Amino acid sequence: MPLFRRLVEVLERAGLLRYEIIMVDDGSRDSSYATIRELVRADGRVRGIRLARNFGKEAAVAAGLQAACGDAVVLMDADLQHPPELIPELLACWKAGARMVTAVRRSRDTDPALRRLVSRLFYQVFRCIANVEIPEGAGDFRLFDRRVVQAVNSLPERNRFLKGITGWVGFTQSFVPFDPEPRAGGCSTFSFFRLLRYAVDGLTAFSVMPLRVWSLLGLGLAAGSMLYGSWLIVRTLVQGVDVPGYTSLMVSLLFLSGVQLTGLGVLGEYIGRIFREVKGRPLFLVAEQTEAEPEAARPAGRGVAR
Secondary structure (H helix, E strand, O other): OHHHHHHHHHHHHOOOOOEEEEEEEOOOOOOHHHHHHHHHHHOOOEEEEEEOOOOOHHHHHHHHHHHOOOOEEEEOOOOOOOOHHHHHHHHHHHHOOOOEEEEEEOOOOOOOHHHHHHHHHHHHHHHHHOOOOOOOOEEEEEEEEHHHHHHHHOOOOOOOOHHHHHHHHOOOEEEEEEOOOOOOOOOOOOOHHHHHHHHHHHHHHHOOHHHHHHHHHHHHHHHHHHHHHHHHHHHHHHHOOOOOOHHHHHHHHHHHHHHHHHHHHHHHHHHHHHHHHHHOOOOOOEEEEEOOOOHHHOOOOEEEEO
């Protein structure tokens, strides 16, 4: 496995003798977990977690964080777009006092134009309506101090948005710029609509501003309707002008119906998330865990997880 080989080389060059590598299989249908089992048998520092089905990226990250026991935990994807060679720099910032170190992309020039536009718009909107700060270009390639891991694991919410959660928990944070590498294989399963849904999840998880916007819009339309109705009454009584009805009535009805349905959609998004939260279902289910037989093989030092 290319990721494993590069990780071991990087960590050994950095002088780390006690570490663990946790690999989370998010319900894949290929032979990924069979490869993880082989790595566990070959190296006692590797642990494998296989989820019962595909629960999504956020659930897989949560599974890794809950399993990690190191003083420092690094999150990274297995497609090698997150270069393992950056880990020593993340560790250096952590040793200098940062509780959280985030790798930030220098540019998104390799992304499609539409994706760059939507991403930039999302960050601008999020900064305006949410009470947490997310640096543009930040992803899941991060280092967490043990206290940050405990804080993130203590949050009971099911609608998880890690970028927002890391900003909400606070702690001293440092940033390390990097350029993502090409994918080692395959293609991203994050389509445009999945990214759009992910953005909606993030906005609704950290702000009620969309609800307030529709409340204000409703008040504005009600006030405008009252003023317009008063003007029509005065015009009819004073000037005797008949109000042409059909066209203006249909346009008004269609416009207001569209506004109402859109507002109901926004309200439905929040109600749906409340529904998922109150059911209290677990964020993920583990189908299998694989680790070295001797318990002592698991280090208590720094950890690398995902």
